[in-house]
Amino acid sequence: MPEPAKMTTRFAAIADRLKFNEQGLIPAIAQQHDSGEVLMMAWMNRDAVIETLGTGRVCYFSRSRNKLWRKGESSGQEQHLVDFRYDCDQDTILVQVDQKGVACHTGRRNCFYFAARDGVETIISEPEISVEDLYGDKK
């Protein structure tokens, strides 16, 4: 690996390739690298992209809290970066990750637990861990 300063320059160059929206954000899909399970979708800003590439731990931008959101910082359910990809239009990121524990704040492995079956909303997975166990008093 090149020296740290050079890597930082490279990560900035990757961020320069991406198209952020008018709020300075880009959608990022997180996928479990080995099973292919789509875990969640969240948003990154430029700083989150550079931090994710630099640390190997996925960092988003929380729109509700208006600050960087290091996935797992409250819950311990970290996402370790396996591959950082982006699409033909450079306006969507796909992070392939190794998800520690569960990705969803409800305690489910992934966030996509509602399905329309015969036109009726159906819950297709259950929490693997309680919200209390996930966040304790930290929420």
Next chain:
Amino acid sequence: MPEPAKMTTRFAAIADRLKFNEQGLIPAIAQQHDSGEVLMMAWMNRDAVIETLGTGRVCYFSRSRNKLWRKGESSGQEQHLVDFRYDCDQDTILVQVDQKGVACHTGRRNCFYFAARDGVETIISEPEISVEDLYGDKK
């Protein structure tokens, strides 16, 4: 299956559950249902959601053309709906699909062909079909 009018009411109720942004759009991730490959991310409006559920063929909203975009209508590379899911916040859709041919307008199977490897942009897949063969004179 209930009668068509009842199904339309149901699909509208699913659309009512979703949170569209200020432009009336919601991101939709398309995933190949059996392999788990993430194919693309695009946007749907309310009409696109209802059409997708009603026809079983995935329909997006094209922001550049400002109209419904029935995936494959120009290229023939249709997406057949296998499961329609959405997330805990009801603000992202995951459509599991059977993709006919390729999903990407460049002729690649999926759109996520750029990867940051050692901080350097790397192209990780090649087109399976030429743009000319995909669109002919229709583009």
